[in-house]
Structures are given as C-alpha cells and as structure tokens.
Amino acid sequence: MIKHVFRATSALLLVFGIAAGQAPAVRGLTTSSPGWEAAESTALAYAPTLGPWDNQTLRMVARISTGGTSIRIRLADTFSSQAAQIGHVTVGTQMNGGSTLETVPTTVTFGGAQAVTIPAGGTVASDPVPFTVAANTRLLVSIYIAAGAQLSQAPRHDYADETEYNHLGGDVSTAQYYPTSNTFSFTTLLDGIDVQSAAPATVVAVGDSITDGLNTMSDTDTRWPDYLSARLAGTGLAVVDEGIGGNRATSDQGASGQSLQNRWQRDVLSIPGVRDVVDADGINDLRGGVSAATLEQAQASLVASAHAAGLHILLSTITPCAGETQCTTAVQAQIAAYNVWVRSGVSGADGVADFDAAVDAGGVLKPIYDSGDHLHPNSAGAAVMGAAVPTGQL
Numbered sequence: 001m002i003k004h005v006f007r008a009t010s011a012l013l014l015v016f017g018i019a020a021g022q023a024p025a026v027r028g029l030t031t032s033s034p035g036w037e038a039a040e041s042t043a044l045a046y047a048p049t050l051g052p053w054d055n056q057t058l059r060m061v062a063r064i065s066t067g068g069t070s071i072r073i074r075l076a077d078t079f080s081s082q083a084a085q086i087g088h089v090t091v092g093t094q095m096n097g098g099s100t101l102e103t104v105p106t107t108v109t110f111g112g113a114q115a116v117t118i119p120a121g122g123t124v125a126s127d128p129v130p131f132t133v134a135a136n137t138r139l140l141v142s143i144y145i146a147a148g149a150q151l152s153q154a155p156r157h158d159y160a161d162e163t164e165y166n167h168l169g170g171d172v173s174t175a176q177y178y179p180t181s182n183t184f185s186f187t188t189l190l191d192g193i194d195v196q197s198a199a200p201a202t203v204v205a206v207g208d209s210i211t212d213g214l215n216t217m218s219d220t221d222t223r224w225p226d227y228l229s230a231r232l233a234g235t236g237l238a239v240v241d242e243g244i245g246g247n248r249a250t251s252d253q254g255a256s257g258q259s260l261q262n263r264w265q266r267d268v269l270s271i272p273g274v275r276d277v278v279d280a281d282g283i284n285d286l287r288g289g290v291s292a293a294t295l296e297q298a299q300a301s302l303v304a305s306a307h308a309a310g311l312h313i314l315l316s317t318i319t320p321c322a323g324e325t326q327c328t329t330a331v332q333a334q335i336a337a338y339n340v341w342v343r344s345g346v347s348g349a350d351g352v353a354d355f356d357a358a359v360d361a362g363g364v365l366k367p368i369y370d371s372g373d374h375l376h377p378n379s380a381g382a383a384v385m386g387a388a389v390p391t392g393q394l
Contacts, residue, residue, distance in 0.1 A: 024391040026235045036072065037200035037273030039064045040139075041192035041240035044155035045247075045257035047079035053154070055147040056181075057088075057172045059099055059140050060190050061162040063221050065229040066238035067135040068195035073108050073126040075143070076191035077118040078155040078266075084118040084189060087146035090173040091131065091193075094138040097219060099165040099178035101140055106131055107174070115146065123191055133195070135233045138221070142173035143189055157187040158255060159245045161213040161223065185218075192240065192271075200273030202238040203228070203394055206260065207280030210319065211243025215371035215378060222379035224355075227386025228278075237276070237394065242267045249281040249298045250290055261298055269309050276394045277306050278353055280316040282338065283375075287326040292337040296347070303348045314393060315342045315349040317356035319385075322364040323374035332363055351393030358388040 040062045064071075073091060077084045092105030108126045110116035118124050133139065145151055168181040205211055205225035213223030229239035246256025257263060260281045268277055279302060285295050299315060306313040317339040321327035339356050341347065359369045359381050369381030377385060 024231050024235070026232065026237060026391045026394050034196070034198050035200045035273065036194040037066065037197045037238050038192050038202045038240045038271045039066045039071075039195040039238045041242060041271055042157045042187045042190060043242040043244045043257065043263070043267045044076055044078045044157050044187070044191065045244050046255050047153050047155045050152050050154055052150045052152040053145050054150050055145065055169060057142055057144045057167040057170070058188065059142045059165040059167075059178055060160070060187060061094065061164065062139045062141055062190065062193050063226070064133050064137050064139055064193060064195065065135060065240065066195055066197070066236075067133055067137070068197060069130065069132045070128045070196040071131045071133065072128055072194050073141060074123060074191040074194065075116070075118050075189055076123040076155055077120055077189070078123070079121065080153045080155055081120050082151065082153045083120045084151055084154060085146040085149040086116050086118065086143060086189075088114055088144040088171050088173045089116075089126065090142045091129065092140055092176070093133070094140045099140065099180055101176045104176050105140070105142060105174060118189070125194075128196065136230060139193065141190055141193070144171040144173045154188050157244065159209070159212050159214055160185055160187045161216065161218055163219055194272050195238070197273065199236060201236055201275040202240055202271055202273040203232070203276040203278060204240055204242055204268050204271050204274050205278045205280065206242040206268055207316075208243060208247040208284050209245035210283065210376055211241060211280050212245045213241070213243070213382070214245055215373065215376040216382050217379045220379065222382055224382040224385035227383050228389050231386065231391060238273065240271060242271070243280075246284060247281060248285045248288065248290075249295060249302075250285050253284075260302065264302060264305060269305070274311060277311055277313040278316065278389060279313060280353070280355065283318045283321065283335070286318065286331050286334045286338065287321070292334040292341065295338055296341050300347050307348070312350045312394060314351040314353050314389065315347055316353040317342050319355050319377060320360045320363050320365055321375045327375065351390050353389045355385045355388055358384045
C-alpha cells in the first residue's frame with residue numbers, strides 16, 4: 001500500500017515579466033526531421049523496496065508543455081532488478097484538479113498489446129496514441145500493475161509536486177471517476193510523455209530541489225520550468241523538468257540520484273527531441289563542501305558534452321541561501337565565486353540564466369520569494385526565475 005500524504009492546493013500565480021499575449025523571442029527552430037519531442041519527463045532517481053505492489057492501479061498527473069494530435073507514453077523500470085508487469089495503461093485530460101477525467105480515458109498499447117513488461121532497468125515506449133492536447137494541459141496517466149506481478153521494487157522520483165492516486169484491488173484505469181484508495185506524492189514507472197512534432201525541440205531544465213519545485217505550492221504547476229513553459233507556449237519549444245531534490249553535479253547521493261555528470265546521458269542527452277538545456281545544478285555541491293573550482297570544472301565538462309551533442313546550453317547562477325543551516329559564510333563565498341565564473345562566460349555556455357539576480361537581496365533570498373527555509377524560493381520566486389531565462393538564447 002502507498003502511504004497517504006496530504007497535499008495542499010492553491011490558485012496558480014501569474015507569470016511574471018512578460019506582457020499578456022506577448023511571445024518571447026527564441027532562437028529559430030533548426031530541427032527539420034519529424035519525430036517525437038518530450039513534452040513531460042521525470043528524472044527517476046532510485047528504486048526502493050516496495051510492499052509488494054500487486055493488482056492495483058496508479059493514476060498520476062503529467063502536465064504537457066506543448067500540444068499536438070498524437071502522443072506516446074514512456075515507462076521505465078530504471079534502477080530496479082525486477083521486471084515490472086503492467087496490465088493496462090490509459091491517458092486522459094484531468095478535470096479541474098483531482099483524479100477525475102474530462103471523458104473516459106484512452107487505452108495505450110505497446111506493440112499492439114494492452115499489457116507490457118518493462119525489463120528490469122529498462123524502458124518501453126507506447127505505440128502512437130491519437131490524442132489531441134493543448135500546451136500546458138494536465139493529463140492523468142493510469143498504470144495498472146497486473147495481478148500476480150508482486151512488484152517488490154520500482155523506480156521513484158520522491159517529489160512529484162502533485163497529488164497522485166492509488167486504487168487497491170483491480171484495474172480501474174478505464175474509470176473516468178476514479179475510486180481512490182489512498183494518495184501519494186511521488187512519481188513511479190512513468191518516465192514521460194512525448195508529442196509528435198514536425199520539428200522536435202525540447203528544453204531540458206536540469207538541477208536539484210529548486211528546479212524540482214520543493215516548497216512551491218503543490219498541484220499548481222508553479223516551478224520555474226513551468227513558468228518557462230508558459231512563456232514559450234506557441235513557440236514550438238517544449239520544456240521538461242529533470243530536477244531531483246538533493247541532487248549534486250559532482251557526486252551520487254542515494255535517493256537524491258546519481259550526480260548530474262553520471263545521469264547526464266539518461267536525463268539530458270537521451271530526452272526525445274532535446275535541443276536546449278538549462279543547467280541549474282550546484283548548490284548542494286557547495287553546501288556539501290565542494291569548492292567552486294571543482295564545481296566549475298564539472299559544469300564546464302557538461303557544457304562541452306552538450307555542444308558535442310549539438311545542443312545549446314545555458315548555465316544558471318546559484319541563488320542565495322544565507323540563514324540556512326548549511327549555508328555558512330564559507331559556502332556563501334563559494335557561491336559568489338561560482339556566480340562570477342558563470343557570468344564571465346568562460347564556461348563556454350551559450351547564455352546565463354541569472355537566477356541569483358532575480359531573487360537576491362544582499363546574499364539572502366528576498367523575503368517575498370523565501371519559502372521559509374532561506375534556501376528554496378516559493379512559487380513567486382520560481383515565477384521570477386522562469387522569467388529570468390533568456391529565451392532568445394534558447
């Protein structure tokens with residue numbers, strides 16, 4: 001059984017820094033071959049031991065950052081040593097929040113079959129699903145774990161920033177009105193959703209809990225990548241959030257995932273349709289005692305890797321954290337040094353997302369943007385960070 005977690009809901013904040021109806025300038029689309037672009041994606045971090053799960057249906061929220069008329073669902077069993085037997089997968093449009101769909105959901109097939117087994121440590125992509133969806137629409141993906149699956153291990157992303165739903169004792173994936181047994185607050189098995197596009201172009205936002213949306217308002221899509229996605233609506237660019245809470249650029253951290261260097265291929269370069277990267281990792285490295293020079297070396301290598309893959313990459317400055325327990329005077333000095341390096345351009349990156357300048361008040365988060373822990377910006381802070389990404393450099 002999945003543990004119940006209470007989730008608060010609140011109205012969406014408005015996007016800051018862009019006039020209504022005004023589309024931001026973006027670099028011209030250069031991808032010409034048709035294909036798939038990731039419109040939603042989750043960085044699965046580790047695979048904990050489970051109950052086991054058996055004969056139950058998970059219904060999870062997925063916000064699509066770009067629209068289209070054909071989608072596919074990606075499932076993953078990353079880090080698990082046990083294959084996952086899936087009996088049924090459906091997708092539909094969420095109705096006004098919660099677990100209810102606007103209409104009866106659409107069944108997703110894999111090689112023409114309703115059931116699919118995800119290999120241990122592997123991934124599967126569904127057949128194309130005729131499904132018309134607009135940009136920034138919230139979908140619900142239902143995954144029925146087959147009777148007899150006895151799934152004792154599955155991949156997990158700890159912080160979904162959404163309320164997710166579980167039904168014990170059967171396949172209710174086709175239900176419009178979902179009979180919820182309990183709710184949960186993580187993502188599992190769902191790797192992402194792709195939209196068919198004539199010119200695939202996805203922006204991958206990658207980082208730690210600040211990118212992951214910790215301490216923004218749950219069920220509101222108010223992480224900084226969400227605000228960036230709203231700004232880019234209509235430009236042909238999709239945005240996906242590959243942040244992991246606690247992640248570091250230089251070292252693995254268990255439930256906080258492999259280092260950005262070690263997950264770079266899976267969570268950035270292999271994302272369908274990736275064209276641009278916004279790299280916002282690093283604050284946990286510095287808070288953990290890593291020097292600015294070591295972080296700079298790691299980030300410079302990732303910039304070079306992105307360019308070798310034909311991608312554009314922006315680096316972000318690190319936001320202030322004075323007043324937080326691990327953010328000592330020495331750490332603050334390293335943050336300042338790293339930010340000077342990022343702004344100098346010597347990293348070779350194609351631009352800078354100056355998140356520090358957007359929320360800084362003399363080394364501390366501006367009170368209006370502080371979620372209360374002096375480390376994580378709230379939804380208002382995330383809004384100004386999303387507005388600080390120079391879209392003309394994407």
